[in-house]
Amino acid sequence: MNDQLEVSSHTTITTDRENDETSYSNLKPLFETANILLGGIQSLNDDTQRINSELLHHQNSIRFLFEDLSKLKISIEETHSSINAQSTSQQILEGSINSLRQQFDDLRNISTDGTLIWRITNIQQKMVDAECERQISIYSPVFYSSPNGYKMRLRLYLAGDGNARRTYMSLFFVLMRGEYDAVLQFPFNYKITFCLLDQTSQQRHIIDSFRPDVKSNSFQRPCSDMNTASGIPKFVPLTIVKQDNNPYVRDDIMFIKAMVDFSELPKSLVPYILTLNPGLPIPIQQESIRRELEKRAQEKLRSITETSTSANHDKPMM
Template sequence: MPDRGFRNDMKSLSIVCSLCTWNGLYKDYEEHLKTSHPNPICEFCEEQFDSTIRLEEHKQKECTKITVPCALKEYGCLDSVYRVQLQEHYLSDIHQKTIVNFIRRLMSKGTNEQYERASGMDVDIGQGASSSITTTTNENISTQMQEVYDDMQYLSNDGTFIWKITNFHEKMMDAQYERQTWIDSPPFYSSSNGYKMRARLYLNGDGNARHTHMSLFFVLMRGRNDAILKFPFNYKVTFCLYDQTPDQRHIIDSFRPDIRSSSFQRPRSEMNIASGIPKFFPLSMIQQEGNPYVRDDTMFIKIMIDFGEMPKTLLPYALSLNPGLPTNVQQYIIKQEIERRAQPQTLEQHLTTNQ
């Protein structure tokens, strides 16, 4: 973690504004942004925003006028297209040939069954290329391959996810210099057929919490089975920042979705607007030398969706359980603890009734 001397060095560091020709000291940069760029404009689509952070988020995730490389660039698909044209690009012959090769490489590490699925798709592509219904066939192939790829990417499908954040120091500096103001967790799921979601962390804070707290948010994503799921999403979300010492003084906070907010309606785009806890954890504590939450330049955050209305008083106990235990074992232990805590109350009620 940066010490006081390092932070002082940062304040005296020369910096060039990414929005104009201004250059000066890092400590004066925020004031420059407020006075000279209170409503920055996207140079690609000319949309106006209320902050540079929001502009950066727009440019990285939303702007339809920005060209983006294909996700399989390193596997040979070298096309760059507008974001709005990605779906069309995914159905092109060059992309489908690349994705077959990509899945073959993934399957080489998987099971024979998975490999057979990929090989079958390869055959379908060959047939589709010579068919009079190429477009329909290609769409089906693309859908099947996306499902295979999604299946292999499932990191969790029980409504809980432990997010390991490595290179913490580097990511914090990126946030402070506004090179990358937030980071996203990998997607995870409430069940194998359930809601798709992720967490978003602003290491240097967002909005009113900027420069004072880490901001931690929940993002509902568009999933394959949304058409049969119930919306708005109305389940309590709990975040836990792990204390990596035997003291286990974890930082735990929860919020319940506002069902009137668009953040928790059925997603119509890739992701809904993030919502959560802006002042999750003070930066003054995470920047202390030897703090228990960052060890070996790594931080762990658990995201847990509460489908069973777990009592708030039980959360510290539930989150202190060994994460290596299977979910069903953890649930059984929690159930036993609930019953144990209920026994004194039951006995007291029994004694009161008999008096």
Template sequence: MVGFDAKNKDTINPLYLCRSCNLILREPFQLTCGHRQCKTCIEATEGDVVKCAECSEESPKSEIMPDRGFRNDMKLLQISCSLCDWNSLFKEYEEHLIKTHPNPVCEFCHEKFNSTIRLDEHKQKECTKITVSCPLKEYGCAESVLRVQLADHYLTDQHQTAIVNVVKRSGFKIASDQHERMSTMDVDMGQGASNSMMTTTNETMSSQMQEIYEAINILASGIQTLNDDTQRLSTDSVRLQSSVELLTQDFATLKLSVEEQGAFLDGIKPNQEILQQEVASLKQKIDDMQYVSYDGTLIWKITSFNEKMMDAQSERQTSIYSPPFYSSPTGYKMRARLYLHGDGNARRTHMSLFFVLMRGPNDAILKFPFNYKVTFCLYDQT
């Protein structure tokens, strides 16, 4: 749990901000140095000693007490809600957040949370889409990057130069302070005073060495982050490789399915050609029916003659039939059959034309056998 966020946080007196989470104090506790931090920020510190985030002075947890008077002073602070246009006193802010924003959404990554407390923790420590300042900002690395890009930033020349500057500055300061103190020591000073001065010098050196250790810890933290990212990338690589294998299998299955469909379509193609021929034949029959005669006369115009002649010569289709015609509206049903390349004794030398008597709808009232005269006439229209 961290402090309260607000739109006007930057305009509020820094005294009311937690030195640890940089948010408005939630249940302020006062350290022995006089600075204040959130109760939960103190409880999150491991060990029995809390180091002040501002002055680095250490305070035993047993001596850190809640600052109720300061908390009462905070009640009259003017607050602008970080999630809406609400403006009122700080004492009403927590109740407003609970009632109005029970499930807030992070404006950076759009993740949903069950409380504003959890949202503030997320933005303070977890959100990868939020922009944060480099930990070495005070040492010359003023870069602001997305939290997810911090690991990459630690490898930049700017950050590495800042680390070197921290170490150099601290080392130079230690040497300079030591030289200054040693040069001001009176060689005639008594042994007790000399020991006292040496003790002070050692304490100063220890404090400065602590600053170096902190800088090194920041670098180590960056290295650990890089190691974690490397491990994560390795895991992602294995997962992606597995996904690629699955996609390869799916592709092989899809390819086989396409090949099977191709073979099926190849099998359909001959059938389609046959159907097209049958449709053409039916169309021809329909066209023929439009010219049915009912007066015993048939005028048969043979179309595509050359093509039909070639079919007859190759014996692909030796004969063709004329459209039916009738001797009268209630008479005999008849048609002609033509062998373009001849039939019987006339084969390959003459055309053979036959009269065909068909079964008709009026046969029951007609006279049989059929003994009427039939006349054939051939007209060459070339």
């Protein structure tokens, strides 16, 4: 009986072991697969951590890059602002230099004999500025009657002034406060002649004159930098200077001459004076005028003598 129990127990243990081995054998591939998967998961975790680390590094790099770009943008804007400021400063400086150069040229070319030849450039643009009232008038350089004399200038309205607006050029004389006014005679009472110069050989100059109104404040001793301008409102019709190929505007340049007559020259002598070469020294021009006056005086005397002689010859004999 005991032997039968031992055999039965041994048989049961053997069967269980075989079953376990069979189960293990069946599960072994699963364990191996699970181990492989666990290894893959660990590898994926490692890769994920590495990728996250790289991503964080790239994010930081991008953030730093954007910060650098922002700084670079600010730097570029500041550079542009600096360049614009320098450009503006340069333009202002160039304008100041040109203004100083013009002032120097004006001072170097100051006339001290009571005459002025005013060279006006960019006539077309100045005319447009005058017509649209951006700049209705322009001033000439200063000139003097003598080194210690009256200080004067002209004022030109290219599109006219007052009732002459848009129909005539208006030209005025301006008496200025000078260093020697205390010893000069006032009111100013000398005839003033304006001339728009013909730039061709025809020399068909446009001439007009006026004598100051001694009661006007314009010709009293100046109390400010400049007296009120006075002159000829209807100096030259605009139709003349706006004509194509007119002789008074050439290469967009116009010349106006002003003469203050301190010696009471005959009006008939003005056209002769305007024929003189302005490039000649002043003493030579004055000598030419003196000779012309003498010549005309002699011709007048000769004409009177001849007329008198002829009249005597025509008298009937008694």
